[in-house]
Amino acid sequence: MPEPFPADSVGLVVPKSIHFDEPLSLDGGKTLEYYDLVYETYGELNASRSNAVLVCHALSSDAHAAGYHHVDDRKSGWWETCIGPGKPIDTERFFVVCSNNLGGCRGSTGPMSTNPATGRPYGPDFPVVTVKDWTRSQARFSDALGIKQWAAVIGGSLGGMQALQWAIDLPNRLRHAVVIAAAPKLSAQNIAFNEVARQAIRSDPDFYDGRYDEHGVKPLRGLKLARMLGHITYLSDDAMGGKFGRELRDGKFGFGFDVEFQVESYLRHQAEAFAEHFDANTYLLMTKALDYFDPAADYDHNLAKALDHATAKFFVVSFTSDWRFSSARSREIVKALLDDDQDVSYAEIEAHQGHDAFLMPIPHYLDVFRAYMNRVAEVSR
């Protein structure tokens, strides 16, 4: 019988869940009395517990970073490109852990979970969470797993910001921070795009101030718009041009408002698939976490000062065509680290795919990522 999955995949994986009974104080002033985190692991933890790496996910992602949930799954985890046997995050060497962030909608406690105060889903009453809240919850999670120090905390986009926050808030608990396609904080334009996405969701009449669940509906229109917009910012102009150009679906102008250009068809399709399975309240929370992310703010708005007491070694990666978090934003992180005489490696990868490049099998990217992870592995044996 042939193997159902590629040889370089971790194959079938089963999500796990862990319950935390100790209350968690959040930056916003509220407290979660108890919560669950859903996570997946790939590879084996070694005897010295020194080969564990924590992978942090991006805005609308989840704990399913690699492998497949079912034998007939056609879709693998979101970072299948980088996690697996022989891949940059090599599961033959590393024990890889990925957890769904608090406030998520893929198993961890979030707006769809039951609010102990009411016995009904939290909905809009789920507190706003920050990247710092996530690192705090993940520190406890690390304790529960018996991992005193991660060989590396790794993430792309919002996940990269989380890795940066880890290095600042919990310096002794990681040896390496891998910060990919991220920024030290959002620009006004980044916030503006998030705000349009939020307004799209919140102005949808089916949103009902976040209590759509009680009305048996979902703000699908708003979520679709938010996703279409997000999608534009994930791709470069060139990538969109290369993929769709100005090609017409039916070969000629229709002089109406149905789908005409291929790019329109693609956006609508992507958005529909997304809106069906993602929770609107979670989407709102994740964009807020992005807006609030600004680790330098606690250190006189001086990023070098924020990173000064970090002890991890850093690997920063950016992509030339990423206009959501451009290379210039990554270089701000690198410069702050250099100002501190920190150990930092930086790679700017030539890529036409835009922000989404961090998910793509770009040979040069995989090569430098693998090379850096070899370095991580050296002291993790």
Place this chain on the structure above:
Amino acid sequence: MPEPFPADSVGLVVPKSIHFDEPLSLDGGKTLEYYDLVYETYGELNASRSNAVLVCHALSSDAHAAGYHHVDDRKSGWWETCIGPGKPIDTERFFVVCSNNLGGCRGSTGPMSTNPATGRPYGPDFPVVTVKDWTRSQARFSDALGIKQWAAVIGGSLGGMQALQWAIDLPNRLRHAVVIAAAPKLSAQNIAFNEVARQAIRSDPDFYDGRYDEHGVKPLRGLKLARMLGHITYLSDDAMGGKFGRELRDGKFGFGFDVEFQVESYLRHQAEAFAEHFDANTYLLMTKALDYFDPAADYDHNLAKALDHATAKFFVVSFTSDWRFSSARSREIVKALLDDDQDVSYAEIEAHQGHDAFLMPIPHYLDVFRAYMNRVAEVSR
């Protein structure tokens, strides 16, 4: 009594309207049996009728390019920066004409006008119009004004595209084409942004397939989203950063979904003001005209071939921080003209304001624009 308006303003202006009874065949196959164009003029037509310039407006603009409609108007016409006595488009030398495009909502025949077939407003039944339809309607308009040849046809953004189309379709009817902050056609990303704006409007429950007027409502939510999104693309990341940074309206995070960052407040305010006075069906039509604009398509997708029989002299202007229609897009136009050995001047203006820079009083921009218009004036006396 002091003058109510600045000395370099054309001052009080009165819009005029002109009726056309001859049916106009449109690119989409439909025909307008009759139509009106609203326009404004500034300055005096000379005896030889050689000093007239036609100004073409952008997406959501109108015929009110300069001056004031009322003594107590605080807001001037949209291109007050460039049109007036002593300004680049000098009303002491030029007879300046600006008309609202067909399909508009500011006086010219459009979705809010009465459909002769039903006696009610056209609404969504107003035919899709193209940039070529506009130049065709403006050619008749020129005949009616007795202007055989414009000294220049001038426009920014969609207006610049219209100037380009004039040079291609009606080569003998203009001596100069001034094409500012434009592109030879939209990219897939440009189309994608338009599509999100259209979906925002069309998925608003108050849109009623475009028949919102019959229901006594307006799709305000959708129009606001479209405008917020548009606004992001009109400004550069730097301009937004310079204007708002990450400043908080109330000085601290609210951990909720009210307005927090100044940029959010600005976007919401701008969008509300816009949605109140602009018609959604017109917005849809204008974005379609943009998407369809592709003058090279009629010439084997070869822009140089399209421009080969143009006889106008060209002035092309772009702005360094414009990411909606970047300098690279303007250089495509310049290259095609150079390939044809056409007379073209090109200025790339250092500016941080993004696409909106074409409306701004940027000294170097005004200087080169004035210098070029001096050249236009030389043969227009």
